Amino acid sequence: MDPNDSFSTAIETLASSRPLSTKQARIAVAAILDGLAGEVETSAFLTALHVKGETGEELLGAVEAIRERMIPFDSGRSDAIDTCGTGGDRAATVNISTGAAVILAACGVPVVKHGNRAASSTSGSSDVLTELGVAVEAEPAVLRAALDELGVAFLFAPRFHPGMKAVAPIRRRLPFRTVFNLVGPLCNPASPAFQLVGAPRPEHARRMAEVLAKTATIRRAAVVRGEDGLDEVTLAGPTEVLLVDGGRIEPLAWSPADFGLPETPATDLRVEGPSESARLLREAFRGEPGPVRSYLLANAAAAIWVVEGTSLPAAVERAALAIDSGDAAGLLERWAARSHGAP
Template sequence: MSRSSTERFVEHFVASNEFLQDELDGHRECFVHLINGTLANGVAESYLRTLANFHLDDTILSMAVDVVRDHMIPFHVDESLTTVDVCGTGGDGQNTFNISTTTFFVLAGAGFHVVKHGNRGVTSSSGSSDVLQELGIPVVASVETLHKIFDEVGSVFLFAPSFHPVLKHVVPIRASLGIRTIFNVMGPLLNPANPTHQLVGAYDEQAAQTMAKTLHRRGVEATVFHHLDGYDEWVPFGRGSCYRTAPQQAQVIKSERSYKEFHVPQASEKDLHGGSIKENAHILRQILQKEAEAPKIDTVCMNTAMAIQTIHPDTSLQEAMERARHSIASGAALTVLESMIKVSHVDS
């Protein structure tokens, strides 16, 4: 489909405000032109804004993910390794500190190979790469340097723009729109290391269910969840919906969990508030140094425990929480951070 044909399709889609499955090929062409930068910004904004009006279907999400992955620069890891990614969609509007980024270090300190895929803040003020940069880890690095970090530390952060250069055309469009779009949901599904396991937080339940179905299609063992108070992270109050995927399962399995199952005291929303990039980096380091307030440490341990259970479903939640707490208490999580900083700057 030519650009002019695609633009006519967008005009039709916007005017009809109707999503039809038999028009999937038209949507595929929209994404091809969108990521190649051959769709005018105004047309692209209209398309993404209209698409955001609909509940996401796993067929269009899978299609969009496939289009972007076709242009992805892969990060190869030993296929015999168990690898895991922990991330959220962002866009939940809760102004928390960087929970999944902190979880990255605690999970790595517990002995797991974490290949975290992340970006700068787009719909939030402080993305994972913003905080890592502030901590002294250069996120823009050569593939050789990243492999060296992974080989020596056992875990690594993969900066999304380095592996998805075609998405540079989408960045100004998303910034201009200032709303959640399909790209919030796509991000966690585009890890260039193809991790064997994922823990993913979603900004709403529909997104969680759709992402889980998409991961299930790809054969990834994952837990996708949404906290019913609006968070894309596990927090020490309220309940959350979980969608569990595994290759041996015929379908995605849904369950609900309460913070009480983690045996942590109930906290409040303000206990989890973050701030600027500098403030969030300080909070992350405080947690790893065992100097943060208990609710923040509990929150990170809860998310770490859920990741551990995703990898080892037979592990009890209590045992998973103990492994997470030990990673912090022993200094192992902090060692991962310091080692990553050191290795990142060797020969730089």
């Protein structure tokens, strides 16, 4: 069948509020990545899928298409974790998952973080890392060296997913998050064994957990969603958790008290852009008390829990020590230097 006919059929199906099969979704997303779909058609597809709401099969098809075309990264690690949210929660917060990645590495938990520039948020992970001095487009050999020596690497999505380049301008023009926000965290080129993923809506969290449960390389993962809509562990109230372990999905719930941290609204985390986000992260790494520190501790603790099963309060203490000892700040500076090729 002509790929253009398949793509048009997919748009018509979605516009009729009918779901695509995994195969249909894979073919449609493949057409986008291979440059076979025009901008208007791609916009129509992404809009129709967003309005209908993505199913687990559609997400799986999109993930398959993206992973078939990605450039894999050999991390050499079987114990690494990725920490990221989907974006699109409209909270405009400081880059919590990126800051948590630095703390995790300082705790001795290796992180292979996959990320991109902001598509539907104020500050993407690559935006804030650039402000923090990290070269986000470093060569794979430099990334591997940083991971081996410091326990952290950032995999810039466009470098490893060249097919995404064509769709990036379209994503920026659309006033909502797209399926690529949801599947991005599921397509880490390093295929880490552990993941902590944030999603802003319960139906998105469930679908992402379903895909992670079918991902052979995943040993244990958690999809988290704050009841306030934050795509991170929240301290404004309960956090809904979907634990993926051994291909099974178990629903859990966390409260700020489970971490031993005070209830704190996410509105205290709002930033206007990556420079402000970087400044707040640096202040937190210097030991500045306040909401940014609390949220960093909670999310770093959640990731430690995913990888090691450590109790949340004990994990918070470990993360706090990494900050207060200066290890997190020191690691960030070494990472920045190493990413530019410095020994």
